[in-house]
Structures are given as structure tokens and as C-alpha cells.
Amino acid sequence: MNSNRDWTRGNALELLENGEEFFPRVFDDIAEAKREVIIETFIWYDDEIGRQLRDALVTAAERGVQVDVTVDGYGSAPLGKAFVASLTEAGVRLHVFAPLPPILGVQANLFRRLHRKLVVIDQRVAYVGGINYSDEHMRYYGEKSKQDYATRVTGPAVDDIHRFCREAIGHPTPQGRRNLRGLLRWLPSKWSHPESDAQVLLVTRDNHNHRTAIEAMYRLGLRSASRDIVLLNAYFFPGYRFLRAMRQAVERGVRVRLVLQGEPDKAYVKFAASTLYDHLLNIGVEIWEFMERPSHAKVAVMDDAWATVGSSNLDPFSLSLNLEANLFVRDTSFAGELREKLEALLAERCVQITRDAVARRHPIWHVWRWVGYHLLRHFPKLASLIPVKPTMLKTIEDPDTDLGTGPGPRTLGHSPRPESPAEPDPQNTQR
Structure with a gap:
């Protein structure tokens, strides 16, 4: 297909x-x-x-x-x-x-x-x-x-x-x-x-010919951004290459804001994402949590004309196992409207996670963070080994x-x- x-x-x-x-x-x-x-x-x-x-x-x-x-x-x-x-x-x-x-x-x-x-x-x-x-x-x-x-x-x-x-x-x-x-x-x-x-451009992900298509489009956007990136994603736990692209964007002087769930309907969602907070803050990514209610969104806007809306989370399931579809857009009007909505969300219904808040974690937390990251990141590979019809x-x-x-x-x-x-x-x- x-x-x-x-x-x-x-x-x-x-x-x-x-x-x-x-x-x-x-x-x-x-x-x-x-x-x-x-x-x-x-x-x-x-x-x-x-x-x-x-x-x-x-x-x-x-x-x-x-x-x-x-x-x-x-x-x-x-x-x-x-x-x-x-x-x-x-x-x-x-x-x-x-x-x-x-x-x-x-x-x-x-x-x-x-x-x-x-x-x-x-x-x-x-x-x-x-x-x-x-x-x-x-x-x-x-x-x-x-x-x-x-x-x-x-x-x-x-x-x-x-x-x-x-x-x-x-x-x-x-x-x-x-x-x-x-x-x-x-x-x-x-x-x-x-x-x-x-x-x-409609971009879809499957387990045959387009295994990394959506993630690759995201990374392309991260690499090409020159000013400002806002990512609003419900389930965030990407791989090394995605995190590296975020770090490289910050090093170019791009402001990178990541908006995640602060009040998820499932506790493990916040736990998984929070295991990355220390690393993300270290590389200069701003972390914000949406506090009003659960977020199911999978959208992003980069600079003035790049945007995406779709079904793909930035987690191992969406990026490695599921059938997904995202619409990628190059248009100043659409990107501007999405940015306006996200800026209002940030200003009115989100809180920023600071270094002090993460630093108060108990030392054992960092052990769990390391174990949790590697278990979750490699879980899809392990699941793919299970024989299925x-x-x-x-x-x-x-x-x-x-x-x-x-x-x-x-x-x-x-x-x-x-x-x-x-x-x-x-x-x-x-x-």
C-alpha cells in the first residue's frame, strides 16, 4: 500500500x-x-x-x-x-x-x-x-x-x-x-x-514499508526549525534520534516547548514521560504540563509555516507498532492558527516544570528513570518478537x-x- x-x-x-x-x-x-x-x-x-x-x-x-x-x-x-x-x-x-x-x-x-x-x-x-x-x-x-x-x-x-x-x-x-x-x-x-x-502531505505509519515515516517527518521539522517549536503530545517517550534532534534544535538557538499531560487519565502516562524530564531540562527543552484535564492531542507547530495534526503519539506504540496517520502542513495561516491556540493553552491552562521541581526527586528516582526508559523503549522490539498471525x-x-x-x-x-x-x-x- x-x-x-x-x-x-x-x-x-x-x-x-x-x-x-x-x-x-x-x-x-x-x-x-x-x-x-x-x-x-x-x-x-x-x-x-x-x-x-x-x-x-x-x-x-x-x-x-x-x-x-x-x-x-x-x-x-x-x-x-x-x-x-x-x-x-x-x-x-x-x-x-x-x-x-x-x-x-x-x-x-x-x-x-x-x-x-x-x-x-x-x-x-x-x-x-x-x-x-x-x-x-x-x-x-x-x-x-x-x-x-x-x-x-x-x-x-x-x-x-x-x-x-x-x-x-x-x-x-x-x-x-x-x-x-x-x-x-x-x-x-x-x-x-x-x-x-x-x-x-498525508503521512502514514505501518509495519511494512513505512515503519518510521511519521517520526522521520517530525525529525525533519525539528532539524529545519530556526526560531520556535511547540510540541503538544499526549504520550511522549521517543527514541534517541528524536531526543538528539530536539537537543540540536536548542543548540541552534531554537526555543523548544514540550507540552505534556499533567492530569492524565492513566498514571503510567505521566510516569513514563517524567522519566525524561531531567534529561530534557539538561538539554534546554522547556517542559509544560497541561493541567485542566487529560490531553489526547498529537499536534506540533514549528516556526511560522510548519504544522502537523494527526493520530500519532510520540511513544513506542505509535512510533513502532501502531497504524497511524498525520497530516503535515506548510502554510502560514494554518500554522499561525494552531500556534495561537497552543499559546493560549500554555498561558491559561499549563504550568512549567522547573529544574527545582525535578531536582527534589529522591535519588532512587534516577535509578527507576534509567530502568524505566530502557524497558519502555525496547518493549516494542520485544513485542515484535512474539509470533502473530x-x-x-x-x-x-x-x-x-x-x-x-x-x-x-x-x-x-x-x-x-x-x-x-x-x-x-x-x-x-x-x-
Whole structure:
């Protein structure tokens, strides 16, 4: 699967913050769909937001729209038979990545998860980001609601995202279909919105041909920055090369600010990241913690025109095991808007971690830091040694099926093995 293509120009982008901005835009676009809706998501729950998505897709399918939804067999395992039946009976094609029945009531398929969050509608509009379909992304969920971002895209980049999503479900777009017809489709929007000229590149990570693609794009941004870098990431535990690129940026005089979770929904998230605090402060990186609620964000902005929004954390699971997708952008307007939001976040809802705060750690902490870093960094390599069956994408055709008991008989090709673990319990899922 050719998942990483060339930069495209002439795109219009809309930055969406949290579920309050994201879900209405997606649902409205689905309501206007005439031919096709394709969705990939890690988590889809049977809650208020999950049912709104279900109803929107069922309504679209009933009016003749072809609807394909791919969910992860671990992240979306709680979906029950009634929920699944309402989709399949309406004609929605529901694909499951790596379904596996629970073992003694426990979901055992923890590794290589499908973690992408993508939407394409009528090959006209696409969404790329980190927001799942659950109430967790709405403020009414309470103090554990998640901070996150997504991007709505129109323009030539949609063709690349569409082609990737079609290939992922085993229905590739015929070669040459984009060509002149695709170009002509986007020219009118370029003429009517001449200011919309963002350069966009979809970059995906898999376990076959693009193992380090997203991390490499991040490092390229770190190496090219000359003034200011802000990284907001939910799960931060990168490798040596990433840390070296951060150090080299600081040595060039670049201000590097790293925004991590201060109030995570899982304690180990903060523990893992904090094992790096001493080193990060030593190399001159500013560490900030988002204190308002859990952060699920995976975004960055560097200098005036480089930005990314997507599903990939900067941890061993996302960088070494999961299927991920990030949108990389070169555009001053979009980067400026993202920077403005991040600066407001830093000023109003974050606290800076100082050298004094880290220095008060007990000496035994530094032993745990060293042990923890090496165990976590090498964990994906150890996990990759565990024999696994080829990961398959399967389509549920039997309405009397839930995601925890497996798929129907249709198998659609291979998939670039996916993502990281998150709890299948709606009250306890991390990503």
C-alpha cells in the first residue's frame, strides 16, 4: 500500500478543536454525502456521540450512499450485537481490524492496533486528526474529557487521502482516475478561494514499508526549525534520534516547548514521560504540563509555516507498532492558527516544570528513570518478537455479530499492522 505521497498545493484547511467543533462538521458533511463515506477510527462507543454517528451513517446508507467504516478490534470491542446489526442491516459495510475474541473475559489483542482517525466524504472533503467517536471528547463528559484536534481538508490532498482509505479496505481507486478529472474538480475552488494554497502531505505509519515515516517527518521539522517549536503530545517517550534532534534544535538557538499531560487519565502516562524530564531540562527543552484535564492531542507547530495534526503519539506504540496517520502542513495561516491556540493553552491552562521541581526527586528516582526508559523503549522490539498471525481486515456481514466475537466470512487483504493499546472500557480508554 503506497501510503505516503507527494505534497499537494491549493488546499483549504480548517483546524477543529475538541469534539464540540469536530463532530458537528463531520455529521453535517455526512448528511450531505451523495455517493460515498469512508471512516477509519480506533474507538467507536455506543454512547451519545457514537449513536449520533451511527444514525448519520444509517441515514446516509438508506438513501443509497456507500458507507465503509473500519474500526479497531481492540479499541472498539465494546460495540454490541444490536449496535452492529443496526449498521449492517442498513447496508453499512463494517470492517474490523484484527478482531480477537476475549480470553477469559479480557481483550488480549493489545499490540499492533489500527489507530488512525480518517474520514473521506464523496472524495470532496476529508478529516485527519486524533479524535475518536465517543463522549470522552465532549466537555459534558466531565473532568476526564479529552483535549484534542483534527483538521478538515478540501482540495487536491483529498484525492490522496481518499486513495489511501480505498486501498486500506481493499477497493483501490482505478489508476488514472485522478488525472485531468481530478484536477478540474479542484480548480473552481482554487479560483473562488485564491488564498487557500496550503501545502499538505498525508503521512502514514505501518509495519511494512513505512515503519518510521511519521517520526522521520517530525525529525525533519525539528532539524529545519530556526526560531520556535511547540510540541503538544499526549504520550511522549521517543527514541534517541528524536531526543538528539530536539537537543540540536536548542543548540541552534531554537526555543523548544514540550507540552505534556499533567492530569492524565492513566498514571503510567505521566510516569513514563517524567522519566525524561531531567534529561530534557539538561538539554534546554522547556517542559509544560497541561493541567485542566487529560490531553489526547498529537499536534506540533514549528516556526511560522510548519504544522502537523494527526493520530500519532510520540511513544513506542505509535512510533513502532501502531497504524497511524498525520497530516503535515506548510502554510502560514494554518500554522499561525494552531500556534495561537497552543499559546493560549500554555498561558491559561499549563504550568512549567522547573529544574527545582525535578531536582527534589529522591535519588532512587534516577535509578527507576534509567530502568524505566530502557524497558519502555525496547518493549516494542520485544513485542515484535512474539509470533502473530498475519493481521487481517475483515468485514462483518452477519448482523448477529459483535466485535468481540469475530467477523463474518469476508477477508480484505492485509493491513500495515496497527496501534497501541487502549482500554476497551469507555471509562478507561487512553487513545
